[in-house]
Amino acid sequence: MFRLTLRPLKQNRAIWGTRRYAKGSALGIDASVENNLQTETNRVSKTLQKFWKVVSARESGGNVTLTLDNKPIRTPLGNSLTVPKDRQFLALVLQNEWSNLTTLSIKPHTLPVTSIVSRCIDLEYVSTPNADGELVAKIGGDRKQIAQTLLRYLDTDTLLCLSPKAEYEGALRAAQDKLYLPVIKSAETFLSKFAEEPVAIQVLDADIHGMRGNSQLEPTRAAALKYIDSLSMWDLAVFEKTVLTTKSFICGLLLLQNKCQVPKTEMPITMEQIAQCATLEIIYQTERWGEVEDTHDVDHRDIRRNVNAACIVAYQE
């Protein structure tokens, strides 16, 4: 992941205090290892300075490379920030993102799309059979490990934990039933394609199960693992980002299904709906208790910008 997310800002916190942002707790990334490769992304994250004048997109051989003053932007591992030409909208968004930086505005959250794309490119780079083991460890690029960690999100998926009927006069539960149940059903159907028999997803119903953890049955886990293994490295990085943002395996599934090549999907859903699914409980909480400044309003945008950034990276025609 983009180094920016791993480094605290050197600022006088005591007086002009900043909110502590979630560190890039990303899967398997060892934040203790400093990456000192001299690449553009590392430089911008370490100095927080703008060191270029012109951002442009250079086309060559079916690819588009983003450049700063005619030199390619490089990801933390030193690969150039290049996307296939059929992802032209992505290239445009990347260019827009870089051309809107100013020295004082460079912060860990200002390059969300670049951050995902860098992860995609670097993951692809370290997934080649003779990749340097140290580099793999540096960016947490072990595919098996990523899959295992992501799989845990299916146990405690946001969409699988249903509230008691007594809360909010049953309104929250009714909304959950309406939004989640069809999605869970279609996820079951979808995952069944990766197993010999239809799989069932365990739901944690607070009225029946009370307070306990949730875990999926072995066949479901196997099918989900098979699904993760079927993803390209690029899609895996997008999937990872979505799952981490929404705390939901199923949301990741939905996003990829709606944005990858095939136009037809069994579970059509908009990105706004995905964001709503992931924050349904908060919607009811703020409705009743009011919004907390600097928390709910910021998080509302945060989840949407992240989900939309992920979908821009995933999109293929």
Place this chain on the structure above:
Amino acid sequence: MSSNQQLLVVYKQLIRSLVKSNKRSKIAQITEDNKKQVALLTYRKFNLLRQQASDQASSNSSKHNGHLSELTNEIERLKANDPARSKALHYYENSSSLREMIFQNFPGDAGSVNKRLQHLKDISGFVKNQMEYEELVERYNPGLKMDQEEKVKRTAARVGLQVPDL
């Protein structure tokens, strides 16, 4: 509404959100550039003045006057320049390539058109939410965008002191 019209509507919406979100950073960039330019010109002006002073000793003083007033005017102009009124704020510079992307190699079937429409909406959703997020973070953390000079000034002001003007 035909799919072409729909695309046009979504395209306009996307351009609007891009222009709106880029506005802030453009203003900041122009301000930053102006500041740098002013510093550079002021430096040149001082050099000229110094040279003039040393030339005066050898009695050919008025040689630099024209150049000097040119520099002064330029500095004044830059200082008076209000970045918020720049015309560059009202358009998106890559709009032609964006238009090309959207309207050329137009997908044939309704499914793909819908997918593209939806995606364009998602892009403007991203641009909008990213902008609002940054604005909020900035509003709640006013120290984030201050430069060192400003921070020192305010820190001193907290204890009733003033930083001398240099």
